[in-house]
Amino acid sequence: MRKKTFKHGVHPPDFKSLSSDFAIEMPDLPKVATLFLSQHLGKPAIPIVAVGDKVKTGQLIAKQDGFISANIHSSVTGEVIAIDSFIDPTGKKSKAIQIKAASEDDWVELVDDENYLELPTEEILKRVQDGGVVGMGGAGFPCYVKLMSKNIDTVILNGVECEPFITSDYRIMLERGEEIISGLKIFMKVLGAKQGIIGIEDNKPKAIKAMQSLLVGQSDIYVQPLELKYPQGGEKQLIFACVGKEVPNKGGLPTDVGVVVQNVGTAIAAYQAVRYKKPLIERVITVTGSAVRSPKNFCARLGVSFDYLLEEAKGAIAPVAKIISGGPMMGFAVGDASACITKTSSAVVFLRKSEIFQSQESKCIRCARCVDVCPQNLLPGKIGDASMNGLWDEAANGGALDCIRCGSCAYVCPAHIKLVQWIDLARLELAKRPKLEEKK
Amino acid sequence: MKLVVSAAPHLHDKLSTKSIMWNVAFALLPALCFSVYYFGLKALLLTVCGIASAMLSEALIQKFRKVPVTIDDGSAFVAGMLVAYNIPVSAPWWIPVVGSAFAMAVGKHAFGGLGSNILNPALLARAFLMASWPTIMTNWSKTTLGSISGMMGVSRDLVSAKAKVLVSSATPLGVVKFLRDQNFVDGLGVTAQQGKEVALLLMNKLSSFEVLQNLFWGNCGGVLGETSVIALLLGAGWLAYKHIIEWRIPTCYILTVFVLTYIFGGIDGIFSVSILFAAFQVFAGGLILGAFFMATDMVTSPETRKGRIVFGIGCGILTVLIRLKGGYPEGVCYSILLMNLTVPLINRWTMPKFFGSTGKGGAK
Numbered sequence: 001m002r003k004k005t006f007k008h009g010v011h012p013p014d015f016k017s018l019s020s021d022f023a024i025e026m027p028d029l030p031k032v033a034t035l036f037l038s039q040h041l042g043k044p045a046i047p048i049v050a051v052g053d054k055v056k057t058g059q060l061i062a063k064q065d066g067f068i069s070a071n072i073h074s075s076v077t078g079e080v081i082a083i084d085s086f087i088d089p090t091g092k093k094s095k096a097i098q099i100k101a102a103s104e105d106d107w108v109e110l111v112d113d114e115n116y117l118e119l120p121t122e123e124i125l126k127r128v129q130d131g132g133v134v135g136m137g138g139a140g141f142p143c144y145v146k147l148m149s150k151n152i153d154t155v156i157l158n159g160v161e162c163e164p165f166i167t168s169d170y171r172i173m174l175e176r177g178e179e180i181i182s183g184l185k186i187f188m189k190v191l192g193a194k195q196g197i198i199g200i201e202d203n204k205p206k207a208i209k210a211m212q213s214l215l216v217g218q219s220d221i222y223v224q225p226l227e228l229k230y231p232q233g234g235e236k237q238l239i240f241a242c243v244g245k246e247v248p249n250k251g252g253l254p255t256d257v258g259v260v261v262q263n264v265g266t267a268i269a270a271y272q273a274v275r276y277k278k279p280l281i282e283r284v285i286t287v288t289g290s291a292v293r294s295p296k297n298f299c300a301r302l303g304v305s306f307d308y309l310l311e312e313a314k315g316a317i318a319p320v321a322k323i324i325s326g327g328p329m330m331g332f333a334v335g336d337a338s339a340c341i342t343k344t345s346s347a348v349v350f351l352r353k354s355e356i357f358q359s360q361e362s363k364c365i366r367c368a369r370c371v372d373v374c375p376q377n378l379l380p381g382k383i384g385d386a387s388m389n390g391l392w393d394e395a396a397n398g399g400a401l402d403c404i405r406c407g408s409c410a411y412v413c414p415a416h417i418k419l420v421q422w423i424d425l426a427r428l429e430l431a432k433r434p435k436l437e438e439k440k
Numbered sequence: 441m442k443l444v445v446s447a448a449p450h451l452h453d454k455l456s457t458k459s460i461m462w463n464v465a466f467a468l469l470p471a472l473c474f475s476v477y478y479f480g481l482k483a484l485l486l487t488v489c490g491i492a493s494a495m496l497s498e499a500l501i502q503k504f505r506k507v508p509v510t511i512d513d514g515s516a517f518v519a520g521m522l523v524a525y526n527i528p529v530s531a532p533w534w535i536p537v538v539g540s541a542f543a544m545a546v547g548k549h550a551f552g553g554l555g556s557n558i559l560n561p562a563l564l565a566r567a568f569l570m571a572s573w574p575t576i577m578t579n580w581s582k583t584t585l586g587s588i589s590g591m592m593g594v595s596r597d598l599v600s601a602k603a604k605v606l607v608s609s610a611t612p613l614g615v616v617k618f619l620r621d622q623n624f625v626d627g628l629g630v631t632a633q634q635g636k637e638v639a640l641l642l643m644n645k646l647s648s649f650e651v652l653q654n655l656f657w658g659n660c661g662g663v664l665g666e667t668s669v670i671a672l673l674l675g676a677g678w679l680a681y682k683h684i685i686e687w688r689i690p691t692c693y694i695l696t697v698f699v700l701t702y703i704f705g706g707i708d709g710i711f712s713v714s715i716l717f718a719a720f721q722v723f724a725g726g727l728i729l730g731a732f733f734m735a736t737d738m739v740t741s742p743e744t745r746k747g748r749i750v751f752g753i754g755c756g757i758l759t760v761l762i763r764l765k766g767g768y769p770e771g772v773c774y775s776i777l778l779m780n781l782t783v784p785l786i787n788r789w790t791m792p793k794f795f796g797s798t799g800k801g802g803a804k
Contacts, residue, residue, distance in 0.1 A: 007795075012451050091445065164451060236795065249796030321444055328450040335445040356444055357452045362513075363555040365457055367738035371745070372686070376795040379743060402794045407449035414457045415555075421447050 003202055005227035006237040010373050010408045012164050012230055012329065014203060019288040019295035020167040024175055026299055027312040029105060033076045033303030034086050035061065036096040039342035040140040042068030047097055053080045058108040058279050061097050064129070070142045070343075071132035073279040075301035076101035087339040089325040090332045096340070099303070108279075116275040121190050124274050131273030132280045132343075137169075137233065137263035138326065140344040143270055146262065149255040152191040156242050157184050159200040159207065159264045160226060160233035163327025166347040168284040169264050171297040173200065173207040176268055177214045183267025184221060186274055191260055196221040197242050198264070203228045230329060231406035235261045237375050249376075249402045265346075280343055285309070289324075289350035293317040300341065306348050307337040321353035329407045359416040370409035370419060376402050380409035384422040392433075395426035403427065457554075460684050460738075461514030467675030468521050468733065474658045474668035479529040483664050487524040490536030494520025497544035505549065515554050519543050522562035525665025525729065526773070527569070530579045539565040559780045560740045563773050570773075580611055580661040611661040612646070612724035617769035619643055620707055639707060647716035655723040666726040676732035688748035689741060689755075690731040696756025698722050704764060727759065730772035740780045746790035747783075754779045754786075 038044035045062035055061055055074040062072040078101040088094040113119065119127075129144035137158055157180065161169040173180065184196045200208045202225050211223045224242050226232055235254060236247045238261060245257040254261055262270075265283060272278040281302055287309045288295040294314040306323055310316060324331045325339065325348055341348070370380035378399030386394035403423045410419040475483040498516040502509045511517075523539040546568075547561030548554065570577045619639045645651070654660050658668025665672075679685040701721040706712030722728070735741060735755050742751050755775045762771025 010453070012453075240795075246796050246798060249794050252796055321442070322446075322450070323443055324450055328448070330448050331450065332448065333443070333445045333450060335443050337443070351450075356446075357450065358444070358446065359452075359456070362457055362510075363553070365460075365555045365738050366741075366743055367460070368743040368748075369455075369683075371743050371792070377792045378794055379792070381743060397791075399794045402796065411449050411451060412453045412455070414453075414455050414460050416452070416456065418447055420449070 001222075001225055003225045003227045004241045005229050006232060006240045006375055008373050008375050008377070008408075009229040009231060009237070010411050011228070012411060014164045015288070016165065016167050016170070016203070018165070018290070018292075019286050019297055020170055022171075022295065022297055024171050024284055024297045024299050027296075027304075027309070029101060030076065030301060030304045030308055031101055032081075032098060032305075033074070033078075033101060033301060034096045034098045034305070034340040035072050035075060035303040036086070036088050036094050036340070036342055037062050037072060038088075038094060039072065039302070039344065040070040040134040040142055042066065042070070042142060044095060045069060045072045047083055049080050049083075049097065051080050051083060054078070055080060055099060056106050056108050058110075058281055060279070061099075064132075064142075068142055068145060070134050070140075071130060071279070072097070073132055073281050074099055075281040075303050077104055077106040078102045087334070087336045089334065089339055089342055089345050091325070091334040091336070091339065096303075110276045110278055113275050116271075117185060117189060119274070124186060124190050127274045127277055128270050131269070131278065133266065133269045133273050134280070134343050135263055136265035136269060136283060136343060136346070138330070138344050138346065140342075143262065143266055146260050147187065147190045149191060149260055151258055152193045152255065152260050153195065153258045154243060154260075155184060155187045155191060155193045155196045156238060156259060156261045157196065157198040157264050157267055158233055158235075158238055158261055159198050159204075159211070160238060161204070161346075162201060162230045162233040163329050163331070163347075165288050165324075165349050166286050166327050167288070168286045168297055168346050170204050170207050171286075172268060172284050173204070173264055174210050177210050179268045179271050180211070180264050181214055181221065181267075182275070183262075183269075183271035186270055187260065187262060187267065188220070193260070194220060198223045199226055199232075199238050199242050200224070201226045201228050201232060231375055231404070231408060234375065234404050234406055236404065283341075283343060283345070285341060285345055286347040287313045287350075288347060289320075289352075290355060291316050291318050291320045291350040291352045302343060303340050305338050305340045306334065309341070309348055310337070310350060316350065318352045320350045322351040322356050324349040324351065329411065330405060361417050362415045364415050364417060367414060369412040369414065373408045373412050375406060375408060376404055378402055380419045380423065381413075381417075383426055384417055384419045387422040387426040387429075390429075392426060392429045395423075396430055400426040400430060455682070455684070457515075458513045461518050463679065463682055463684055464518045464733070465514055465521060467678045468518070468525070468665070470671035470674045471525065471665045471668055471729070472521075474671040475525075475529075475664045478658055478667065479664065482529050485533060486527055486529065486531065486536050486664060487521060489533050490524030490527075490540045491517055491520035493537040494523065494540035494544055497541040498549070501545060501549045502553075505553075507553070510554070513554070516544060519548070519561045522665070522733065523565045526562065526566040526663050526726070528577065528579055528663050531576050535569060535573065535576060539569045542568050555739055557739055558783075559777055560734055560737050563734055563777050563780075566773050567777060580614070611769065612651070612655060612720070613763065613769040614661070615642070615646065616721075616724075616763075620764070636707070643707065643713065643717065647714050647720050649716075652716065652720060652723060655720070660724075662725065666729040669723050669728050672728045672732060676728075679732070679736075685732060685736045686748065688745065689735050689752040692749050692752025693731040693735055693755045693759075694722055694727065696753045697727060697759055700756065700760040701764075704760070721760075721763070725763075725770045726772040730759075730776055731755075734772075735776050735779070740783060742783050742786045742790065744787055744790040744792055746792070747786040750786050750790060751779055751783065754782065 082098040133143040383398035543561035543565035547564040702718035758775030
């Protein structure tokens with residue numbers, strides 16, 4: 001099939017070969033799990049356990065608060081030892097429930113509904129919601145909310161994984177393709193979608209092949225090979241690449257063009273929640289970087305710490321100078337290795353000193369390289385300039401509100417201007433506006 | 441474990457402002473080599489004077505402005521080089537010195553330094569030098585090789601010796617200007633009809649492969665850096681390979697000049713010249729240097745994609761207007777300077793449509 005792609009974008013080096021050939025492994029059970037109340041978009045969950053309570057693996061420990069929120073379950077068997085602030089994968093302090101794990105792994109009761117596709121839609125939605133399933137690609141949007149969309153004709157599974165270093169989605173496509181397709185079928189059934197597309201970039205030919213071989217004879221589901229380019233995994237970019245539709249700007253959603261996008265990992269989580277009532281308590285995460293002795297793809301329990309993952313990957317081979325939670329384009333540099341992973345943690349990258357890019361901002365030379373790469377067709381340099389000078393209207397004219405924070409502009413900027421953060425500043429200022437007007 | 445915390449993205453493309461500037465300087469080297477080959481070592485001396493003056497001026501001005509001295513970023517080096525490239529080899533050493541100092545002081549730092557200037561500093565310096573020392577700036581007498589009359593094979597029985605004096609030791613575009621000028625025909629002392637025939641014949645000679653070949657290698661009169669098409673194209677190729685220049689401006693600029701001269705270039709109504717004459721107009725003068733190295737100056741060209749097309753076409757129209765209808769034989773310098781002034785407007789009028797605002801794909 002002809003490869004497709006979106007407009008503009010960049011080609012960062014991908015570093016995927018560090019970990020791409022290592023099959024998913026189960027690390028040892030952790031001694032402690034720290035489960036954040038906010039692992040998703042929307043309101044944090046509300047704890048329903050207290051310090052000293054004994055919990056089982058998969059037991060609900062915090063329940064969702066409001067429509068856009070998600071349940072949190074214990075990822076280990078043990079005793080709640082703290083409900084306090086801990087360092088989350090973005091490097092900030094965030095409220096979490098800490099559980100000291102016992103030696104055994106005692107699960108809550110699971111079921112096995114072989115005819116899970118026959119279940120009524122409400123029951124499927126309820127199981128996805130109860131399981132605390134959220135988008136595992138990064139945003140963490142509650143899955144069941146997306147599944148309640150109307151007028152959907154296409155479900156796109158995101159197997160692009162365009163961020164350098166990360167190979168977790170690649171591995172699950174190779175090893176757990178059947179579960180992905182089962183999840184996709186659930187999505188299509190609930191949404192009444194006529195077609196399902198799995199978008200995979202052409203730097204993962206084995207994954208394309210593996211998925212295609214599972215789809216022989218399927219007319220309504222196909223694999224769409226995509227030309228390698230960052231940020232193809234961006235929801236809007238992926239939709240354009242696969243079906244040629246532009247999601248409207250100014251707050252438009254994929255549902256406006258009849259599409260729902262889910263990550264391939266989310267499909268597995270949803271499948272397990274629907275068939276087995278298994279809550280989302282573990283995920284595949286890539287532990288990689290040149291400072292790691294033995295890069296791995298782990299199926300790790302949620303709430304384990306970065307240093308635990310590093311130890312499980314046989315430790316550091318060189319002094320670790322930087323830890324990136326997520327990919328290097330949009331991920332967070334975290335200053336503390338005791339930070340713990342969440343439902344949206346796709347990778348932890350441990351870098352050596354020699355690999356760290358550091359430089360000073362200098363003056364914009366108007367080279368317009370940012371304009372040439374912006375997948376949203378904005379004027380990042382103009383927004384940055386306006387933001388530095390506090391001209392928020394100018395920033396809005398340059399498209400500040402349509403930025404997807406992919407970092408392509410900052411990646412190519414020869415003056416090393418922190419464009420993403422300047423644009424963030426403009427967006428924050430512009431977001432304050434209606435409130436100011438209301439006060440008047 | 442001591443960890444570095446910084447904002448995303450954590451990866452970066454290799455190109456920096458500094459490397460861009462030094463790449464441009466590198467891309468300008470072939471032209472310097474050809475210049476030294478054809479014009480002698482004085483070409484090198486003038487270039488060194490221009491560069492030294494530019495870097496020294498910038499350092500002094502930055503000290504005076506109490507801002508960090510940034511002469512190692514290569515932008516002053518490139519500007520000095522380009523100032524020298526716009527000077528004839530016969531000029532005295534202080535011409536590039538004064539020109540570069542002017543470029544830095546008035547062209548660049550009066551507006552706030554790198555990234556803030558409105559006009560291309562090197563071209564502004566050329567305009568300044570042209571206005572201040574017009575005879576020095578248009579003295580082609582030291583042009584050693586390939587005087588245009590020789591290339592054209594003008595012989596005594598064809599035109600009078602007077603015509604030969606007029607066309608010899610000038611730039612190729614200077615010759616065209618002579619030929620288009622009524623005074624030239626009158627000066628031959630022949631009838632108007634005969635004069636026109638001579639002019640037409642000479643125009644045809646200009647469009648010969650032999651002349652084009654000489655222009656291609658750089659064997660003709662002109663300022664230091666503009667004569668050798670091949671050398672400039674080598675440099676431009678390097679910059680394109682490095683993704684430092686983008687195709688829109690040079691392509692639109694050169695195509696516009698080519699098409700417009702093909703239509704209006706003749707002295708006998710529209711479409712009265714051969715396609716080779718249009719090629720001659722592209723190779724001759726400063727078009728190649730201007731289109732690839734000056735119009736593409738990042739600071740003074742539009743940021744939007746459409747804007748770059750408008751800018752290139754605008755430069756082309758103005759260049760052809762000046763060449764064919766204006767008082768100067770060459771119009772690259774002034775056309776780019778004029779278009780520089782329109783950049784803010786072009787940027788405003790060619791704002792891109794944000795992704796999602798086009799309604800493409802039938803949003804419901």
